[in-house]
Amino acid sequence: MTSLPWILLVVAVLLAMSPKWTRPDLYFAVTVETDFAFTPQARRILRRYWLEIALHTVVAWCLASLVGMREPWPLPPAIGWLLVGSSWATARAHRMTAQYAAAPSPLREAKLAGRPEKMPGGWGLAIGPLILLGAAAVYAQVFWDDLPQRIAVHWGLHGADRWIERTPLNVFRFLALLASVCGTLTLLAYGTLRWSRTISVSGERAHSEARFRRRSIWLLLGIQYLVVIPAVALAFRPETPAAWVWPVILTAVIAGALITLIRMGQGGSRVAAATGQRQPVGDHTPDAAWKWGLVYYNPDDPALIVEKRIGIGYTVNFANRWSWALMGVILLPVVVLSVLR
Amino acid sequence: MILKINLASEVPVYRQVVDALRPLLVDGKLAPGDLLPPVRQLAADLGVHFNTVAEAYRLLAEEGWLELRRGRGATVVDRKTPRANSAAVDGFSRRLRQLIAEVRAGGVSPKAIARELRQLAEGLEP
Numbered sequence: 001m002t003s004l005p006w007i008l009l010v011v012a013v014l015l016a017m018s019p020k021w022t023r024p025d026l027y028f029a030v031t032v033e034t035d036f037a038f039t040p041q042a043r044r045i046l047r048r049y050w051l052e053i054a055l056h057t058v059v060a061w062c063l064a065s066l067v068g069m070r071e072p073w074p075l076p077p078a079i080g081w082l083l084v085g086s087s088w089a090t091a092r093a094h095r096m097t098a099q100y101a102a103a104p105s106p107l108r109e110a111k112l113a114g115r116p117e118k119m120p121g122g123w124g125l126a127i128g129p130l131i132l133l134g135a136a137a138v139y140a141q142v143f144w145d146d147l148p149q150r151i152a153v154h155w156g157l158h159g160a161d162r163w164i165e166r167t168p169l170n171v172f173r174f175l176a177l178l179a180s181v182c183g184t185l186t187l188l189a190y191g192t193l194r195w196s197r198t199i200s201v202s203g204e205r206a207h208s209e210a211r212f213r214r215r216s217i218w219l220l221l222g223i224q225y226l227v228v229i230p231a232v233a234l235a236f237r238p239e240t241p242a243a244w245v246w247p248v249i250l251t252a253v254i255a256g257a258l259i260t261l262i263r264m265g266q267g268g269s270r271v272a273a274a275t276g277q278r279q280p281v282g283d284h285t286p287d288a289a290w291k292w293g294l295v296y297y298n299p300d301d302p303a304l305i306v307e308k309r310i311g312i313g314y315t316v317n318f319a320n321r322w323s324w325a326l327m328g329v330i331l332l333p334v335v336v337l338s339v340l341r
Numbered sequence: 342m343i344l345k346i347n348l349a350s351e352v353p354v355y356r357q358v359v360d361a362l363r364p365l366l367v368d369g370k371l372a373p374g375d376l377l378p379p380v381r382q383l384a385a386d387l388g389v390h391f392n393t394v395a396e397a398y399r400l401l402a403e404e405g406w407l408e409l410r411r412g413r414g415a416t417v418v419d420r421k422t423p424r425a426n427s428a429a430v431d432g433f434s435r436r437l438r439q440l441i442a443e444v445r446a447g448g449v450s451p452k453a454i455a456r457e458l459r460q461l462a463e464g465l466e467p
Contacts, residue, residue, distance in 0.1 A: 078385070090377045106347050106348035106349035106350075107342050107345065107346075107347055107348075108345070108346050108347075108348060108386075108388055108389075109344065109345050109346075109387075110343070110344045110378070110383055110385045110386035110387045111342070111343060111344075111386070112342040112343065112344050112362075112365075112371070112377060112378065112383075113342070113376075114376065193384075197385055197386060197388070198386050201343055201386075202343060284387075284388040285388065298391075299387060301385070301390075302381045302384045302390065302391040303385035303387045303388070304385075
């Protein structure tokens with residue numbers, strides 16, 4: 001469990017930094033003046049938030065150490081504590097920031113055309129991992145006797161660390177789990193492309209927002225290949241050379257893509273040139289609909305997917321009934337994993 | 342083409358949508374056969390309730406500009422312009438005078454009003 005403190009540290013740093021990645025006129029999910037983040041009030045709120053994150057990280061580490069004496073896998077309760085604690089800290093920071101809220105611009109724009117964007121790389125690339133998994137299923141069927149008796153289903157830097165016995169049910173459950181992960185990621189990629197709200201429709205801001213959206217989709221599609229190819233190759237052919245390299249590549253690609261997105265800022269807001277507009281634009285969602293600064297619930301908003309206000313990427317409008325169907329699909333791999341175990 | 346609305350305006354949003362779309366339809370910038378975004382998509386991008394956009398589309402459909410199909414959005418249709426009767430012309434004249442009086446009361450100079458009307462009239466010349 002020597003990696004536990006590092007995992008907690010990475011999660012804590014991500015949680016601590018995430019409020020800084022959002023649009024410049026949003027602060028802890030509250031619409032503010034664009035330069036509010038540089039004021040003493042904003043710094044005080046952020047310092048308080050960081051202090052709480054640090055405290056929760058220490059408590060999480062202590063909890064993991066205690067649980068670790070009895071259980072072999074103490075990470076979930078520790079991460080759980082950290083996430084709940086950081087949510088509490090976010091809600092407090094959101095409440096403190098609310099007193100400095102500014103009125104967002106009432107001007108709204110929309111394109112009078114359908115969405116011409118196509119899935120980056122086309123649908124062939126998007127469903128490629130599913131096709132690969134289908135081919136793997138056929139391979140397993142044809143060359144069943146060549147498969148190893150114990151099939152590795154989880155790998156770390158030190159090699160395989162979890163196995164399943166070679167039975168038809170186990171092998172095809174394993175492939176089904178990978179397929180459900182890929183299906184979910186493809187659905188998220190499609191949702192980001194088609195169902196996410198467009199904030200800027202013209203000029204440099206619109207361009208950088210579209211670029212941000214495309215890169216987010218590329219990340220979702222790329223992860224599938226980086227998960228499926230090594231997972232299947234290492235499961236069916238454990239003698240594959242330099243197996244340790246795959247987790248490193250996966251981590252490097254995800255980290256690289258996230259750093260790129262963070263540098264662009266939420267919705268590409270850091271790339272776009274300032275338009276000289278004084279009034280904050282925000283993300284076209286009302287502050288009041290952001291519960292505790294984290295959950296978007298707005299029955300009057302038909303949008304299914306909106307930009308997150310803390311961190312980077314997208315979230316759902318929980319007042320939209322389709323959001324629950326989407327959440328169900330996202331949780332599907334977890335359910336499949338539970339059945340698998 | 343971009344649709345712009347102002348949520349702080351006293352004019353209801355559905356009316357703003359109608360007022361923004363009608364000139365595009367009259368000028369032919371939105372031609373018969375063109376597809377408008379589905380109600381939900383336009384409402385989501387504007388951040389307004391979908392009933393607001395649905396009402397705007399319904400009004401334009403009643404005027405004969407749009408054909409609404411469930412699940413397929415709105416299509417611009419070829420509209421036969423009805424012959425205006427004297428009541429319509431009188432109504433237009435009265436509304437124009439009311440508007441001019443209103444903006445003059447608001448401080449807009451007669452010269453500026455005349456310039457604007459002249460520009461609009463030139464735009465109407467075939």
